[in-house]
Amino acid sequence: MTEQNPSWQRQLVVPILAVVLGLLAGALLILLTGDNPLTAYGGLMAGSLGSAEGIGRTLDKATPLVLGGLAVAFAFKAGLLNIGGQGQLLLGAVFAAWAGFDFDLPAIVHIPFALVIGGLAAALLGALSGYLKAKRGTHEVISTIMLNFVAANFTEWLVSRDGPWKDPDGGAIARTPAILPSAEFPRVGELPTGFLVAVLAAVVIWWIVARSTLGFEIQTVGANPNAARYAGISVPRIIIIAMTISAFLAGLGGAIQTQGVIGRFEPGFNTGLGFDGITIALLARTNALAVVPAALLIGGLDAGSTLMQSRTNVEPEIINVIQAFILFFVAAPSAVRWLLRLRNAADEPEVQLAGGWGA
Amino acid sequence: MAGDVLLEARGLTKRFPGVLANDSVDLLLHRGEILGLLGENGAGKSTLVKMLFGIHQPDEGDIYFKGQAVTNDGPGEAIARGMSMVHQHFQLVPPLTVAENIVLGNEPISRGFFNKRAAEKRVREISEQYGLTVEPTDVVGDLPVGIQQRVEILKALYRGAEMLILDEPTAVLTPQETDELLVILRQLAADGVGIIFITHKLREVLAVTDRVTVLRQGKGVGTAETANSTSASLAELMVGRSVVLRVEKDEAAPAEPVLIVNDLHVRDDRRQLVVEGATLQVRAGEILGVAGVEGNGQRELVEAITGIRPIDTGSAVVDGTPVGSKPRAVRELGVAYIPEDREKDGLVGGYSIADNLVLATYYEEPFASRGVRDFDAVAQQAEELVEQFDVRTPSINTPVQSLSGGNKQKVIVARELSKENRLVVASQPTRGVDVGSIEFIHNQLITARDAGAAVLLVSAELDEIFGLADRIAVIYEGRIVAELDPTTTTREEVGLFMAGGG
Ligand SMILES: Nc1ncnc2c1ncn2[C@@H]1O[C@H](COP(=O)(O)OP(=O)(O)O)[C@@H](O)[C@H]1O
Numbered sequence A: 001m002t003e004q005n006p007s008w009q010r011q012l013v014v015p016i017l018a019v020v021l022g023l024l025a026g027a028l029l030i031l032l033t034g035d036n037p038l039t040a041y042g043g044l045m046a047g048s049l050g051s052a053e054g055i056g057r058t059l060d061k062a063t064p065l066v067l068g069g070l071a072v073a074f075a076f077k078a079g080l081l082n083i084g085g086q087g088q089l090l091l092g093a094v095f096a097a098w099a100g101f102d103f104d105l106p107a108i109v110h111i112p113f114a115l116v117i118g119g120l121a122a123a124l125l126g127a128l129s130g131y132l133k134a135k136r137g138t139h140e141v142i143s144t145i146m147l148n149f150v151a152a153n154f155t156e157w158l159v160s161r162d163g164p165w166k167d168p169d170g171g172a173i174a175r176t177p178a179i180l181p182s183a184e185f186p187r188v189g190e191l192p193t194g195f196l197v198a199v200l201a202a203v204v205i206w207w208i209v210a211r212s213t214l215g216f217e218i219q220t221v222g223a224n225p226n227a228a229r230y231a232g233i234s235v236p237r238i239i240i241i242a243m244t245i246s247a248f249l250a251g252l253g254g255a256i257q258t259q260g261v262i263g264r265f266e267p268g269f270n271t272g273l274g275f276d277g278i279t280i281a282l283l284a285r286t287n288a289l290a291v292v293p294a295a296l297l298i299g300g301l302d303a304g305s306t307l308m309q310s311r312t313n314v315e316p317e318i319i320n321v322i323q324a325f326i327l328f329f330v331a332a333p334s335a336v337r338w339l340l341r342l343r344n345a346a347d348e349p350e351v352q353l354a355g356g357w358g359a
Numbered sequence B: 001m002a003g004d005v006l007l008e009a010r011g012l013t014k015r016f017p018g019v020l021a022n023d024s025v026d027l028l029l030h031r032g033e034i035l036g037l038l039g040e041n042g043a044g045k046s047t048l049v050k051m052l053f054g055i056h057q058p059d060e061g062d063i064y065f066k067g068q069a070v071t072n073d074g075p076g077e078a079i080a081r082g083m084s085m086v087h088q089h090f091q092l093v094p095p096l097t098v099a100e101n102i103v104l105g106n107e108p109i110s111r112g113f114f115n116k117r118a119a120e121k122r123v124r125e126i127s128e129q130y131g132l133t134v135e136p137t138d139v140v141g142d143l144p145v146g147i148q149q150r151v152e153i154l155k156a157l158y159r160g161a162e163m164l165i166l167d168e169p170t171a172v173l174t175p176q177e178t179d180e181l182l183v184i185l186r187q188l189a190a191d192g193v194g195i196i197f198i199t200h201k202l203r204e205v206l207a208v209t210d211r212v213t214v215l216r217q218g219k220g221v222g223t224a225e226t227a228n229s230t231s232a233s234l235a236e237l238m239v240g241r242s243v244v245l246r247v248e249k250d251e252a253a254p255a256e257p258v259l260i261v262n263d264l265h266v267r268d269d270r271r272q273l274v275v276e277g278a279t280l281q282v283r284a285g286e287i288l289g290v291a292g293v294e295g296n297g298q299r300e301l302v303e304a305i306t307g308i309r310p311i312d313t314g315s316a317v318v319d320g321t322p323v324g325s326k327p328r329a330v331r332e333l334g335v336a337y338i339p340e341d342r343e344k345d346g347l348v349g350g351y352s353i354a355d356n357l358v359l360a361t362y363y364e365e366p367f368a369s370r371g372v373r374d375f376d377a378v379a380q381q382a383e384e385l386v387e388q389f390d391v392r393t394p395s396i397n398t399p400v401q402s403l404s405g406g407n408k409q410k411v412i413v414a415r416e417l418s419k420e421n422r423l424v425v426a427s428q429p430t431r432g433v434d435v436g437s438i439e440f441i442h443n444q445l446i447t448a449r450d451a452g453a454a455v456l457l458v459s460a461e462l463d464e465i466f467g468l469a470d471r472i473a474v475i476y477e478g479r480i481v482a483e484l485d486p487t488t489t490t491r492e493e494v495g496l497f498m499a500g501g502g
């Protein structure tokens, strides 16, 4: 195996402790605001896991998070920090909507067609960042952040008053027409099939990284680009491929959001989703399979926050605070170790996403 | 020669998790004496001197400096008592001048302000007293490594050092700079300074020390008078078996030219032309040794030949095919490359030995088919190569970053020389490698030659060039300025060409 990891049980220690500590910190805050943390967390649990409907909502929320998390984690294997998940997700969402309303195909073709169109549109954007990095030396953090603005404005224009994809029946609302039912991801009971696609993507990405020669090339470029070049690996080619696949994943997240949850493209519904990928990838320590539970956790917190608010007076913003705490504890395992006086955990690798800087 | 006892250590023991780095080591140093500390990589030399200097605390044992027991204190106290250490990585501030660096921490003050004039005067005095020429007003960052090292030594003298520890000071020096350093050390000793000189180069030990203490696997295996020692006797102490220092090789049987380099021009990373019209040929079955002071275009020359660096003008042709700028295409012509900087360019530190052994061939049968890796094949090859190339490791899954320098290099050598090659390009193949591994790597290069490969050896070590090369080419300022026959030329003649004379 390429990655020299400590046993996977040890790998789990820090994330699990981080979640526990994050929830404890949240409970303390809730106490301070005069509410009962047990009631609040009870509502959180009930809202996210207490019913079939709640579980469905959790899975819906988790789906773009899985794909956004995979996007960041995968690029990071090549030593790249893809901050462009938001823009890539928007492109995926709007192009999947177009493929969904403008084409009339049988469902068995239409669903994957719209999905892939969404993914490819985003992939092009990622390829551009990859190209700029590989051939022009533009740092991918800069180019992906800039392209987030480009994508946001471009997608907004597409559905604006003069935009080509504006819903003619939408009046003043900027949105595309609804996609045809044949392009919608069906639900099996409350289970959204789009979530299964996300899990499948996680397995495929894990396999590519761990088992394929492409994965070896990507990790080699990420670990030591000089040695990669000396060994005959084309570093520019790998950078472009890694950014393209990474953006494709983020685009799939946007497409499923359109095809499985919203049913059309409406800019406001996608705000911020792309940025959560960074949180998820950190929580999962850039392991593709671990991205799924990490996304379920964050998605579940989100899904349960409404019921929590209705049972107590706790504002749903507390969820963001809890997420921030969890992230802090994950990103700084030494802080966790210090807090818990954990000894002999010296071989715990620190995940440093910022390693992409200056490369 | 030797005066009173300056430092005595008895039974020093130091354990690190899982390693017994020093096992009851004794050491004795007199005033005015140069004591060589010799041992393979990982033998415990650095650990030993770090205990003397207060960086590490010994687990057991006693240290007496100037007759007084030294207990539990740090480098600050050691310096105050008159002991100084020149680390392999210099502790200098590049933007400051030579004088400022030397007085740093103990600046001459007048009326509450730093007196630069006084500092420069004092530095000039010491540098004249010990014959260590430096210009006090030069900015340290602009100076060559050899001079920076002098500044480090002057810093120690300025603080009144009676004892000086140098940890592998010559590893970063050119042959000329090394010779100059050895002269300086002799002068310091003549002035009464006691010196511990760490190296694993036997020639330097024989040239400059009075006595040698040899470490092997953390144990002191003996102390010898240098005058009564030979390379062979010291090498045997170091390695624990007899070592063939002179490389045994048959007469070369050169055949057709494999590599033809013609009027090659190559630029460095700052876009300066550093190879300016290099022309050379290497034939099948011979070793061409390229000698030169570092920084004369060697690095760029080999990088151009291996396709890693673009060629500006001119050509490099392997078996009739011009090399382009695709390292993989060059490899597939049958070119092996042992790069100069193994940690940076040759290995992925976090990868296992097995993965490093397929770093260039991971995509070929049997290590992969249709883009899917075959881990069994990778592991099987690793088991064979680790055995065949004598890589000392607990397992093939060990990350290479935890191996010693010599074993890291053996991993690269195994990867590059275990395949059939037309051309082997070896750049500083034994730098920082222990004697036992050097012998092994040299023999592997000879074996490659005898199997019919053309070998291009670039080395800053004249011993290595003379020991291995069938022909010598001297590179100076990006050109091959001389081609010499090692059986008829001398070190002095080669050195003269290296320095741009001749
Ligand atoms: N700080 C340290 N922590 C753990 N092991 C160490 C440390 N320093 C040295 N060692 C180990 O102690 C042994 C001796 O190392 P060292 O003194 O650096 O050898 P040398 O200088 O002769 O090459 C090696 O096995 C090395 O890995």
Ligand SMILES: [Mg+2]
Residues within 6 Å of the ligand: B045, B046, B047
């Ligand atoms: Mg050392």
